[in-house]
Amino acid sequence: MDASLFLNAIAAGILLGGFYAAVALGLSIVFGQLDIVNIAHPAFIVAGSYLVFALNGGFGLDPVIAGILLMPIFFAVGVFVYRVYYAAFERTGRESLAGLAFFFGLMFVIEVLFIIFYGVDYRLVEADYIGKQIEIGLVGIPWRMLVPFCAALVMTGAIYLFMSRTFLGRAILAVSQDRLALQLMGADPVKIKQIAFGIGIATAALAGALLIMIGPVEPTIGRLYIGRIFAIIVLGGMGSIPGTLVAALIIGLSESIVTTYIGPSWAPTVAFGFLLITLAVRPQGLFGRL
Amino acid sequence: MKISGFWIGIVLVLAAGFVLAGVADNQFLFFAGYVVLQGLIMAVAWNVLGGFTGYVNFGSAGFFAIGAYTAIALHQFAELPLLVLIVIAGIVCGLIGLGTGYLTLRLRGVYFAIATLAMAIVFESLITNWDYVGGSAGAYVITPAEVPFFDSFIEMMFILMLVLSLICVAVSRYLSMSRMGRGLASIRDDETAAECMGVPTLRLKLISTTVMGVMMGVAGAPFPFFVTYINPLSAFDLLIAVNAIAMPMIGGTAVWFGPVIGALLLGTIQQIVTVTISSELNILIVGVVLIGFVALAPRGIVGLFQDFARKRRGGGK
Numbered sequence A: 001m002d003a004s005l006f007l008n009a010i011a012a013g014i015l016l017g018g019f020y021a022a023v024a025l026g027l028s029i030v031f032g033q034l035d036i037v038n039i040a041h042p043a044f045i046v047a048g049s050y051l052v053f054a055l056n057g058g059f060g061l062d063p064v065i066a067g068i069l070l071m072p073i074f075f076a077v078g079v080f081v082y083r084v085y086y087a088a089f090e091r092t093g094r095e096s097l098a099g100l101a102f103f104f105g106l107m108f109v110i111e112v113l114f115i116i117f118y119g120v121d122y123r124l125v126e127a128d129y130i131g132k133q134i135e136i137g138l139v140g141i142p143w144r145m146l147v148p149f150c151a152a153l154v155m156t157g158a159i160y161l162f163m164s165r166t167f168l169g170r171a172i173l174a175v176s177q178d179r180l181a182l183q184l185m186g187a188d189p190v191k192i193k194q195i196a197f198g199i200g201i202a203t204a205a206l207a208g209a210l211l212i213m214i215g216p217v218e219p220t221i222g223r224l225y226i227g228r229i230f231a232i233i234v235l236g237g238m239g240s241i242p243g244t245l246v247a248a249l250i251i252g253l254s255e256s257i258v259t260t261y262i263g264p265s266w267a268p269t270v271a272f273g274f275l276l277i278t279l280a281v282r283p284q285g286l287f288g289r290l
Numbered sequence B: 001m002k003i004s005g006f007w008i009g010i011v012l013v014l015a016a017g018f019v020l021a022g023v024a025d026n027q028f029l030f031f032a033g034y035v036v037l038q039g040l041i042m043a044v045a046w047n048v049l050g051g052f053t054g055y056v057n058f059g060s061a062g063f064f065a066i067g068a069y070t071a072i073a074l075h076q077f078a079e080l081p082l083l084v085l086i087v088i089a090g091i092v093c094g095l096i097g098l099g100t101g102y103l104t105l106r107l108r109g110v111y112f113a114i115a116t117l118a119m120a121i122v123f124e125s126l127i128t129n130w131d132y133v134g135g136s137a138g139a140y141v142i143t144p145a146e147v148p149f150f151d152s153f154i155e156m157m158f159i160l161m162l163v164l165s166l167i168c169v170a171v172s173r174y175l176s177m178s179r180m181g182r183g184l185a186s187i188r189d190d191e192t193a194a195e196c197m198g199v200p201t202l203r204l205k206l207i208s209t210t211v212m213g214v215m216m217g218v219a220g221a222p223f224p225f226f227v228t229y230i231n232p233l234s235a236f237d238l239l240i241a242v243n244a245i246a247m248p249m250i251g252g253t254a255v256w257f258g259p260v261i262g263a264l265l266l267g268t269i270q271q272i273v274t275v276t277i278s279s280e281l282n283i284l285i286v287g288v289v290l291i292g293f294v295a296l297a298p299r300g301i302v303g304l305f306q307d308f309a310r311k312r313r314g315g316g317k
Helices: A003-033 A043-059 A065-092 A095-118 A143-165 A167-177 A179-184 A189-214 A225-236 A241-261 A263-280 B002-023 B029-054 B060-077 B082-103 B110-128 B153-177 B177-189 B191-196 B199-218 B222-229 B240-249 B257-276 B279-296 B301-315
Strands: A133-136 A139-142
Touching: A003 A139, A003 A143, A003 A189, A003 A225, A003 A241, A043 A065, A043 A225, A065 A095, A065 A143, A065 A167, A065 B153, A065 B191, A065 B279, A095 B240, A095 B279, A133 A143, A139 A143, A143 A167, A143 A189, A143 A241, A167 A179, A167 A189, A167 B240, A179 A189, A189 A263, A225 A241, A225 A263, A225 B110, A241 A263, A263 B279, B002 B153, B029 B060, B029 B153, B029 B177, B029 B199, B029 B222, B029 B240, B029 B257, B060 B082, B060 B110, B060 B240, B082 B110, B082 B199, B082 B257, B110 B191, B110 B199, B153 B199, B153 B222, B177 B191, B177 B199, B191 B199, B191 B301, B240 B257, B240 B279, B240 B301, B257 B279, B257 B301
Parallel strands: none
Antiparallel strands: A133 A139
């Protein structure tokens, strides 16, 4: 076996995995902690990519900074979407089927809006470091992968600290564990859930910035990530932040190895394989609580 | 009385179709009609599982595409008549549906929905990598210029689709009105309770997923002959899956005629919008209407009418 090829596949896999963690993080909170099946999450990420593209093209902003600037706006959008979702579905207790269809429709509407405004062409961003790479021995690490990897790690770490150290973060964990008990403690679960949902969507803004740095983006690219994201969340153990990171690294590595040795067109099947095996063998995932 | 009324309706619709084929000259009418009927079969098929048992299938496009590609593969292998292709595609997709049914043993609710979506993506990768049926480049089909009994090939396809959709509607009606329908509804309302009461839930779910698979395969098999060119992107189009969900949701999922109403309404609107405005707007409308209906009218048009009728009766007293 060619050592250089193998080492490069491993390095690319780890970098890709870090990026996947950023992509899955928001849904890990929303789906894992709040039990809301926001299947439109990848569409929000693509929306983030396009807004970053607009900021980058219009003002020459660095994609990562643009992504961070967009986070408060996405937070507000998330709060609004949750309010609609709560009023229409959660309050009446029919969130399962109708809620799924709601988010499915939402995903579709977001995609089509971007097709109407930007067309189906691929879009990309510009920054000084995109296109360059560092050579370490046999391994070449492109900046356009390294920057998203680092940004993703920082965001994951920040969310982990927020969840485990702050009052609000613990309240979010509490609402996922025992809603009634939280209500008895005098907290409003709806308010906490809407903040958590907002945070979940806010991560999509940065994830979108990372997505468009890694490669060109078109409006329907989010679909490719649905299977991956859910596979990562289930493998990671439904809402565990460290679990999400580990699962994302595992799937990133596996995909990179499959891409290198079998062919890129087989990569989408990797996540589904992991999803099925996890559900069959260990439904609670790697870091799951059951 | 009611049963005979249904069958008279079926015969009338069929007769109307043949009259239309004999009278109308505008070929676009048959194109549009074919697309609407294709959507109708998909909607009825989705509803057999999603509406009756509550298991959401996001991978409808996968079944549809497998149906289409089974037809293509057999067509490459030997020039079989279209009806044979449809039957075999139905069997293949029925078997896949049966496999999906076994998934429900472990995957309930959301997990099932995600698994079906992921499954469609895997099927797309498999087809993209299968050169025999054209791979990612796609495959062409040459359709005969003249067909017996009909003025044109497209007219024949339209009548074929009409017959197929009537069969599917009849099967779906039978499933919902028979003893089996009540069993399926009990799974939708509370699967564990149904199991405890002795409802053979697994067998009913397997029947339901298999019927769904067969119908979707049947809807997909004539598709390559209709468009004469097929590639993985067009066959696995997510719009097919969204339509299959939106149509029953708009019409009403609990009864057999809900998806029929939804499909005829939404399908016709889509055709009109595509021709007069643009196809992107047509997709946008599907999404917006779907969101609006699930949020505001959860039981669809059928539910709206039922509420309206109940209110009037209440007001009269």
